Amino acid sequence: MERGAVGRRSQRKQDDPDLGILAARLLFSVQKELFETLAEQGHPDLRPRHGAVLGYLDAEGTRATELSRLSGVHKQVIGNLIDELEELGYVERRPDPQDRRAKLIVPTDRGLEETVKSDAIMAAIEQRHAEALGERTYARFKRAFRNVTAQQLAHLTGEEQAGT
Amino acid sequence: MERGAVGRRSQRKQDDPDLGILAARLLFSVQKELFETLAEQGHPDLRPRHGAVLGYLDAEGTRATELSRLSGVHKQVIGNLIDELEELGYVERRPDPQDRRAKLIVPTDRGLEETVKSDAIMAAIEQRHAEALGERTYARFKRAFRNVTAQQLAHLTGEEQAGT
DNA sequence: TCCACTAGTCAAAGTTAGTGACTATCAAGA
DNA sequence: TCTTGATAGTCACTAACTTTGACTAGTGGA
Secondary structure, eight states: OHHHHTSOHHHHHHHSOOHHHHHHHHHHHHHHHHHHHHHHTTOTTOOGGGHHHHTTOOTTOEEHHHHHHHHTOOHHHHHHHHHHHHHTTSEEEEEOTTOTTOEEEEEOHHHHHHHHHHHHHHHHHHHHHHHHHOHHHHHHHHHHHHHHHHHHHHHHHHHHHHHO | OHHHHTSOHHHHHHHSOOHHHHHHHHHHHHHHHHHHHHHHTTOTTOOGGGHHHHTTOOTTOEEHHHHHHHHTOOHHHHHHHHHHHHHTTSEEEEEOTTOTTOEEEEEOHHHHHHHHHHHHHHHHHHHHHHHHHOHHHHHHHHHHHHHHHHHHHHHHHHHHHHTO
16 A cells, blocks of 8 residues: 555556545446346346436336436436336336326336346345455445445535535 | 335335445545535536546556556547547647657646645545544445455456457 | 426437547567 | 557547426425
């Protein structure tokens, strides 16, 4: 670590990448593995951005605005993604009996199958890491990751409110 | 955790987000904070994508292909980013004395100032998390994060080679 | 009842990433 | 020394993705 601190900046960043770099690399590589594996398992048309819908979809249906909130993606984008996924046969729009403005986005059988598979792929990825690191170390890492992420988001939200 | 396992899928994902979700949230929120802070500190035109160049740039200059390799971004995109950053006054292209095909991307004074600031902002973000989690816990988290990310990338690369 | 807010959609514009191809240059092997 | 496959960077274009503005129908609290 001290050796890295005295080298060129790019070397220092390779030896001790910051949070942003680590998060970017992890996200990119996890997404690549997930969508390549899904393609092998019969879902070749899905893209990472579809995850904003499929990643949070409940079997009983989920409102588009809820998907937008959960994923952090704009509602118009969610609408576009739902259009695509409808075309691809993963979801259907159904009226929401509790609010006549709203639609429930309901998975088709194909959509349900996909969610089961993607959850299984993610679980296998995490299990692989847990085995490599040790279950307990991995569990601690995940807990810290959740904490860091939650605090990062809270800090961002807190800042914006302070500026109001 | 067991309570979460029996709820709706979206609730389970909120209670125990997977690696992909955590990485996406952390990346997005760290980038938001970094670029908003940079804007406050006199660099309002920079975007997260510029980080593929500025995030790895050495004071003595760096080749475009090296930046592409370090950042994982296509060389043509790197070329476009360099064009933009040249226009914005952050970098210059200089011939590389060691290879007449190549160019060195060299930071201007403004570019150097930005790299110093962004490194400081990232360090402050990480210090804040270390204080919240405890220095030792944070250090362990970072080490695990580096390991998980390295192994994820190695697995992806290993897969591709196995398929060759 | 009224009105501010919300859900979802349409339309358009803006931003960013990926692919194909090319010329000059390099370096290793014959 | 010469040849050739590989590389660095750029040009040109296409594809993919995100953001902004606006609107109508519906909701719920005052």
